[in-house]
Amino acid sequence: MERKTVFSGLQPTGNVHVGNYLGALRNWVKLQDDYDCIYCIVDLHAITTEYDIAHFANDRRGAAKVLMACGVDPERSLFYYQSQVPQHTELAWILGTITGTGQLSRMTQFKDKADKAGSNLGLFAYPVLMAADILLYRADAVPVGEDQKQHLELTRDLAERFNSRFGDEFPVPDPIIPEHGARVMSLQDPTAKMSKSDPDEGSRILVLDDPDTIRAKLKRAVTDSGSEVRLDWETKPGVSNLIEMMSLFTGTAIADIEAEYGSGGYGRFKEAVAEAVIAGLAPIRSAYRNLDDAEVERLMQRGALDARTKAEGFQQKVRKRVGLAG
Numbered sequence: 001m002e003r004k005t006v007f008s009g010l011q012p013t014g015n016v017h018v019g020n021y022l023g024a025l026r027n028w029v030k031l032q033d034d035y036d037c038i039y040c041i042v043d044l045h046a047i048t049t050e051y052d053i054a055h056f057a058n059d060r061r062g063a064a065k066v067l068m069a070c071g072v073d074p075e076r077s078l079f080y081y082q083s084q085v086p087q088h089t090e091l092a093w094i095l096g097t098i099t100g101t102g103q104l105s106r107m108t109q110f111k112d113k114a115d116k117a118g119s120n121l122g123l124f125a126y127p128v129l130m131a132a133d134i135l136l137y138r139a140d141a142v143p144v145g146e147d148q149k150q151h152l153e154l155t156r157d158l159a160e161r162f163n164s165r166f167g168d169e170f171p172v173p174d175p176i177i178p179e180h181g182a183r184v185m186s187l188q189d190p191t192a193k194m195s196k197s198d199p200d201e202g203s204r205i206l207v208l209d210d211p212d213t214i215r216a217k218l219k220r221a222v223t224d225s226g227s228e229v230r231l232d233w234e235t236k237p238g239v240s241n242l243i244e245m246m247s248l249f250t251g252t253a254i255a256d257i258e259a260e261y262g263s264g265g266y267g268r269f270k271e272a273v274a275e276a277v278i279a280g281l282a283p284i285r286s287a288y289r290n291l292d293d294a295e296v297e298r299l300m301q302r303g304a305l306d307a308r309t310k311a312e313g314f315q316q317k318v319r320k321r322v323g324l325a326g
């Protein structure tokens with residue numbers, strides 16, 4: 001049977017956090033066993049908000065290295081930088097012609113980011129470029145965290161709209177959202193998602209944080225009133241976030257964590273969570289240290305070459321559909 005195709009992307013900010021890891025990256029790695037996987041460092045998405053120009057190339061490679069250290073394997077997956085495959089932006093333009101501006105202005109990520117940093121056309125059109133990323137390769141499935149659900153809905157709408165206007169070309173992709181870990185919350189505000197762009201470093205644990213930093217961040221993590229360690233997202237969002245994190249890093253069932261730490265107080269529990277996270281991230285830190293920058297860059301250039309060839313074959317079909325090719 002033909003293998004299905006998976007696509008997903010990550011923005012290169014150098015701050016890959018455990019939300020990205022538990023919500024998306026762990027799935028990316030597992031899916032390599034059963035799917036044709038295409039993974040992308042979406043640098044064009046990253047420049048839609050303020051970024052550090054001088055360090056961008058370095059940050060981009062840093063993100064590629066973190067992903068490789070997590071287990072994204074360039075020998076098994078197509079892995080490259082988005083800006084090196086111009087078919088992404090060409091398809092985004094074409095899809096933009098069938099996207100209503102009303103629908104785009106309802107995207108919550110656009111509203112949040114525009115409120116914080118001001119709006120621009122790139123930020124407004126971000127979800128169309130994301131749809132192009134996915135549809136370019138005719139992906140069947142997209143592993144993402146909960147926050148990307150609305151963008152995936154738009155992608156599905158655009159696939160259907162394109163197919164009905166120009167003829168059947170795109171499969172309508174399904175999101176792959178994990179049952180647990182799809183929305184890891186900020187350590188400082190457990191009602192907001194853990195995020196790369198939060199100015200408070202203490203709000204997130206980075207995949208490459210050293211053990212002492214992880215201990216310190218978890219010690220300062222906001223917990224709730226009372227002292228019982230129990231999963232209850234309504235009244236105990238801070239503790240629930242830590243319980244879920246511990247369960248995902250150790251594979252221990254939530255009920256077993258509650259039974260072991262329920263009445264021992266928050267201090268002891270937070271220390272145990274820190275050790276679980278440190279142990280879970282240790283192999284990634286060590287794999288990262290063993291990666292060579294020049295070799296990573298070579299693999300990314302090779303990935304871009306392969307991706308351009310693959311993308312061009314698909315994109316020519318789109319040009320024919322819309323009347324841009326003979």
Ligand code: AQP
Pocket residue numbers: 009010011012019020021022023024025143144145146147148181182183184185193194195196197198
């Ligand atoms: N807190 C989270 N919990 C679970 N999954 C998450 N993801 C992001 N935050 C969480 C998932 O990680 C993948 C890559 O994300 P991205 O690089 O595209 O960044 P993002 O979605 O914009 O979220 P960030 O990392 O927090 O960045 P900012 O600060 O820019 O919003 C995606 O699959 C995402 O769902």
